[in-house]
Amino acid sequence: MSATKNIASFTSSLRYEDLTTEVIEHLKLCLLDTLGCGFYGSKLPWSQKVIEAVKELSGDHSENGSRIFSYNEKFSPDHAALINGTLIHSFEFDDLHKSAVIHPGAEVIPVLLSLSEYLHNKGEQVTGKQFILALAVGYEVGCQVGMVTGSEQLNKGFHPSATSGVFGAAAAGAKLLGLNAEQTLHAIGIAGTQASGLMSAQYSAMAKRMNPGKSAQSGVLSALLASKNFTGITNVLEAEYGGFASTFADTSINEDEFNDLGKSYEILNVGFKPYSCCGSNHTTIDSIMEIIEEKDGPFTVDQIVKVEIESTTATKHHVGWDYEPSGTIGAQMNLAYATAVSLLDGVCSVEQYEDQRIQSNDVNQLIKKVQVVPNIDFDVFGREGRHHIKLKITFRDGSVVTKEKTHAKGSMFHPLKPEEVKRKFIHLLTTLYGKDVALNYLEDITRIDDYSDINYFLDGIHKNLVVRE
Incomplete structure (x- = not known):
């Protein structure tokens, strides 16, 4: 055999x-x-x-x-x-x-x-x-x-x-x-x-x-x-x-x-x-949904100073590239877009990837405040943990919220x-x-x-x- x-x-x-x-x-x-x-x-x-x-x-x-x-x-x-x-x-x-x-x-x-x-x-x-x-x-x-x-x-x-x-x-x-x-x-x-x-x-x-x-x-x-x-x-x-x-x-x-x-x-x-986007975005979206619940969100662009996401090397390559508006496909495959629209809307479903939302000023303004950087230490989580991220959001009121997550809702570890x-x-x-x-x-x-x-x-x-x- x-x-x-x-x-x-x-x-x-x-x-x-x-x-x-x-x-x-x-x-x-x-x-x-x-x-x-x-x-x-x-x-x-x-x-x-x-x-x-x-x-x-x-x-x-x-x-x-x-x-x-x-x-x-x-x-x-x-x-x-x-x-x-x-x-x-x-x-x-x-x-x-x-x-x-x-x-x-x-x-x-x-x-x-x-x-x-x-x-x-x-x-x-x-x-x-x-x-x-x-x-x-x-x-x-x-x-x-x-x-x-x-x-x-x-x-x-x-x-x-x-x-x-x-x-x-x-x-x-x-x-x-x-x-x-x-x-x-x-x-x-x-x-x-x-x-x-x-x-x-x-x-x-x-x-x-x-x-x-x-x-x-x-x-x-x-x-x-x-x-x-x-x-x-x-x-x-x-x-x-x-x-x-x-x-x-x-x-x-x-x-x-x-x-x-x-x-x-x-x-x-x-x-x-x-969520109707690339699965590599989902650990970040999950983290954002938790923050929204904890801080009585969703938020506006002015409430957020910056968003920092540390990811595995694989996630950086897959979805962490610099975003430029190019339509639905590019938006669904990009982590910065998913981050921004989730923070602003408190949801990330099919409506968030319609043309009108993709072209909206507030989403594209917030995207400029999102930074995705690879952390090679996260690569030790292997293929099952390739979506591991650490999210840090700095708010205008001076507060800072950090979330770290390995597995997303809907995955084998947290099934729907x-x-x-x-x-x-x-x-x-x-x-x-x-x-x-x-x-x-x-x-x-x-x-x-x-x-x-x-x-x-x-x-x-x-x-x-x-x-x-």
Whole structure:
């Protein structure tokens, strides 16, 4: 066996009965959160640009295609996965595995949505339990690969959701298609050679939104190619020359890596975002919310003299760069912006990243008082503590408040309660469809494993949640 073969073996052999109730219920929350983000993302301008462009390429799939969030049009399965993955990640609100540095929902769930319809169009039925099982495989594989390589990739400037993410996407697709261990091995090998994505997209490029969608698209293509016995790189993860770990992360993977998959699940460490911005900002935002409560905030620009944030080197590189207004994407990926708008508004949700707020004078004035500096001593916290910060705010009245925090609300260390994830979902869908529809849809998702044919579930989604022709 080898590391890549271990993953293929786990993927092909895992059974629904192997999943604990805890894992199944957490996956339902992942699905709920991801679908909420996808439908909300469908209204955004950059999402519509992707849809329009892909529509020109995809051709007419009115009979046998796969559907996308909020639209009636159907697309080829790989194009539907590309679009849906982009929509899910289009507002920095989707789920996150902090240590693996991936957003598994945007990479895995689009694969399963599009392939479920692909199989239905071929006359094959996918049950709710099969869907959940493939979801478990995709999440676990993506997270496990990311755990080994994600932080190193991020430091080199790769976007792990677009690189590590392809493995989870391909594994999920292989499982749903019922591929055997050999075919699954090749699906993973085909996916690995398609991995790509650069973090420099985070400053202003709409391409940042598309990176997880590309992972999903590659996952669909990889699984379908492998089902035709097309071959991939059978040692793609551990190969010394041209392997994924050696090339993307300057590291090595042992032959026996991943040989204990299924004994415990990284799925349970996938967290949900309470704030609609990069997860590296969340420890600072949490600290600000505590200060607001303690000092009867929110505050005005004049009340604050300066804000100093010490961070890990990784956080400085990722979100601590000097901010210049460049639109929603740059604002969501920047720590100074998140700091300023949170101090002024006392909340950091979707409304804080609308154009009017981004361009407002008070936010941009306060940003000039925010300084982010790396503290190499914080790097000892490792990959799990890469969001560690120390926040110091000096107020005009002479008072100084300091907060130090390692783990944010919504992370594996301080997870959101199921009720909080559900409230987030209801809030997002209510903005488009109203609360009654949101509540009905929530109920459908919580019982997805009871469906004998997942297509009935998908039909229900698109019947009630289509707002565009």
